[in-house]
Amino acid sequence: VTPEFELIRRFFTRPARKAVLGVGHDCARLAPPEGMHCAISTDMLVAGRHFAEDADPQSLGWKSLAVNLSDLAAAGADPAYALLAIALPGVDVAWLEGFSTGFFSMAERYGVELVGGDTTRGPLTISVTVIGHVPAGLALCRAGARPGDDAWLSGQTGDAALALEHGAGRVQLSAQDLAACRLRLDRPQPRVELGRRLRGHASSAIDVSDGLAADLGHIAEASGVSFDIAADVLPRSAALRACPDAQLALQCLAAGGDDYELAFTAAPERRTEIDALGRELDLPLTRIGTAVRGRGAVTLRDAAGTPVILARAGFDHFA
């Protein structure tokens, strides 16, 4: 083991608290709480594709865990553990310090323990696996929406995409709007508490990572319904409201991706309690449309009820 390798390891080794056995063993060992199922998810982020090679390491550390916690949120699971496999082109202490600071600040916020991982040399690639717990029978999933259910959205979508459009020179944001949009892109807030509280109340849920329309499409397909979404009702940030290009703004809102909000469905009888939950969590929860009979379609309609056509339906990880 070289000093270099030892150095990297130092940044990612913290004592186990909940785990029976944590970092530095062939396997981590976890004792699942009684009556709980494990929810588990993995993501891979590649430099030059999911983030710029020179991306701020602290934001990257934060985001690489946050996007995974967002998957746990969509399952209604309590985050518990993470594993981090990372390929690094070389040893850059400042980078490692930044990345681990960002990663652990997100981890500590949600009581997530890093229990294992792997470090190797290679093109910068980050693969995080998260494990959460959810009471058996109470997990949220994509299947379960019924015709007549309301479609809901937490927070607002589109800002992360708008920051990228600014970066590509397709729109010019004010310094203030740009800062707000970059924060949404770089430091997403996984809706963990909302996911937990929706257990037993939402009929389906998903996290919005590929674009609202695409992700609602996943619910629609899994549930065997379609969605009618009211474009005018979609909540818009100040930056999106100020955007002079209405088509671009709608594209960001409905098909931008990288939002990490939750889209979910619930029976209309749940409206009062969901409104109350939004107030309690200080998180806007907006009824954006309705599940209808159908087979996986998502139709965005303007105020007159006319379908709106999007140039691009969603973010494609392989395009």
Added chain:
Amino acid sequence: VTPEFELIRRFFTRPARKAVLGVGHDCARLAPPEGMHCAISTDMLVAGRHFAEDADPQSLGWKSLAVNLSDLAAAGADPAYALLAIALPGVDVAWLEGFSTGFFSMAERYGVELVGGDTTRGPLTISVTVIGHVPAGLALCRAGARPGDDAWLSGQTGDAALALEHGAGRVQLSAQDLAACRLRLDRPQPRVELGRRLRGHASSAIDVSDGLAADLGHIAEASGVSFDIAADVLPRSAALRACPDAQLALQCLAAGGDDYELAFTAAPERRTEIDALGRELDLPLTRIGTAVRGRGAVTLRDAAGTPVILARAGFDHFA
């Protein structure tokens, strides 16, 4: 979702059997058996570093799961689930067919269910996470070896490294020896059944992936002992016995890496039962030395008891 993306997904989607919820959801959901702990491990394999860009995809699929199952074996865990995150430079149907065939043939051999993953475009990188079950209190780990314990090794080490030495032109193997060594390099056999059977019998265990001396060093450090290993006793394959360069042969044996055998310790009272277990599993189990009082040292000794110095102690993932 592009047809390309759909195509890739097709290769990795199989129906869930044991899992509550499998591939194609935000999270997989798993119900751990009662009284069992979860053992979990993750590895990242990078093209050009852990394998050649043009490596046979079927062997690569096999090996990328096998090396992870080897970690479960070292914990004495029953393999149950896997997640696969993969970055691909492009869509190559023949490659995907080969990789998934190799991956699932290893998975089926050990009843492992692929329950989730992620696919993205990027430099070829494979990150597998495996989950197994082990009865609470019976897992194997690196800490637990005591002075006086025997050190054991399953199978034999060195062949995978010898294949690489042949590839680098430092030794010339016969066609038959090369084929045998390549098989060990490309199609490692994780010692899953041995790991399970050592529960409650071995005082410590590790899988030999970085080289025998280095991995025994990990046990030594974690257990607070040292090891005296008898170089002459280390089991040698026909290829290694035929190797004309004795120094190179010893280097491969003791510091080659990529072996995926188990090294473990047990009290001398266990000798008879461990010998019997080896016969039952048709897997040579060799007593290669002794744990002694010390602080993490591994000393290889020749027949006269003189310490043997290795040029390189083990494989370093970051060198």
